[in-house]
Amino acid sequence: MAPSPVGRITRGTTGANRLRRVDRWIARHPALRRTGDPLVVDLGFGASIVTALELEARLRRARPDVEVLGLEIDPARVASARAQLAAVRAGATSFAPDTQVRAELGGFEIPLPGDRRPSVIRAFNVLRQYEETAVPDAWSRMASRLAPRGVLVEGTCDEIGRVATWVAIGEDAVPTTLTVALRLAGLEHPSIAAERLPKALIHHNVPGEPVHAFLSALDREWERAAGLSAFGPVQRWRGALEAMSARWPLRDRSRWRLGEVTVPWGAVAPAT
Template sequence: MARPVGTITRGTTNPNRLRRMDRWIAFALGAELRRAADPVAVDLGYGAAPWTAVELLGRLRTVRPDAQVVGLEIDPARVAAAEPYRRDGLTFAHGGFEVPLPDRRRPVLIRAANVLRQYDETEVPAVWDRLRARLAPGGLLVEGTCDEIGRRHVWVAIGPEGPRTVTFATRLGSLDRPSDLAERLPKALIHRNVPGEPVHAFLTEFDRAWATAAPFASLGARQRWIRSVRLLAESGWPVTDRADRWRQGEVTVRWEALAPRGA
């Protein structure tokens, strides 16, 4: 067997760490999952414990009852440790960015959470290209970063054609200002949070909208967030979702608006 492509991660994982990302995936990819002939998803680099793969299966099966998840890890010891959690629809395998699924299967979803933070920014486009080439038509690569207990999360959604959107998600009670999410930007963006870059302009404008929406704080953090996102949209930022997503502490913006200069 060829050596898996990639570098072993720290492996840090906690139950429910990726619940915000999973919730968004079930919403955004639900229609494609329901019509897929082979509803298989990959949890790439699930870490030292298989909780995220177990939870992903449960959440996808609320949309597609026969969904399947393959947890891939570059560390054989982690694959062996996950085997007791194997069940109907959930398997574990040794692999990396080559996504080695049997019988030439192509996943509807590849989720790579907290995997690329240890890589250099210049390596990210090639990894994205390699992973999206493995997707089924209509499939989605979701790559991003969150904190240890899943309160703050930012991810990029990438289709077979390339990056589409960036989603910011947070437990609103933990937020002082939207730019607190900057520390969880994915590798493609985290070093671009500097003046002159679009993501910095976005977060600066988001903080300004948050301050303007301060009177809504008396109605709760959720109403303040909703008002802030509405102000962003009214000022021209290409927000792609609606208030039902904003209520959950999310906002999704088109990739082109935040992409690094020269990308």
């Protein structure tokens, strides 16, 4: 008998286009582009496998040979996902009939046959219901299954994907970066991201903690850049990040136009 999947059943909330921001980020990551085996795991796809289908559609533009494995610990969700995939292959949906997506039972142990290992694991909105103390073990279990130079992308977003944050974690289970991605049109304060911080950070958004200092600085510079609003929210965002970069080690400047900002994990890691 196969061992039981490791983890808890999530609420299963999902929705079309919800994970577009992190999908775009994964699509340009070296872990996907340079691997010889572009296997990507979508851990905890929820009540519908639509986000795994969208992930495959976005990634195949960068890697036409990509495969996506959706994992769920709820057998009923796996059965439902397989029915959805049958409809896709029958040409009854907007997704390509030759989509390389499958659904299997599994959790943090990332069950795969033989010695195959994924180049990317996306675990979104999975750890929100856990205690913070459970995060290191979950990271370690998932990261241990990665291919060499692979990446675990663990994060959270709001219900419609306008606010998202995620941590990139290497095969050694050590986090490397935090990314904040926001819809800039209509944005009042970038610190809205605090509501969707990964579990490892969300309880540390208090004075004295690095992540609080980071989000506070982001708010301040966003306010100071208000004069650039006449040129659009992207210019205002860029102006805010240019000012922040004098004091913060911001990365991926080319991604700023998408409403993203990435910092090394060490700049925001919990102090306590």
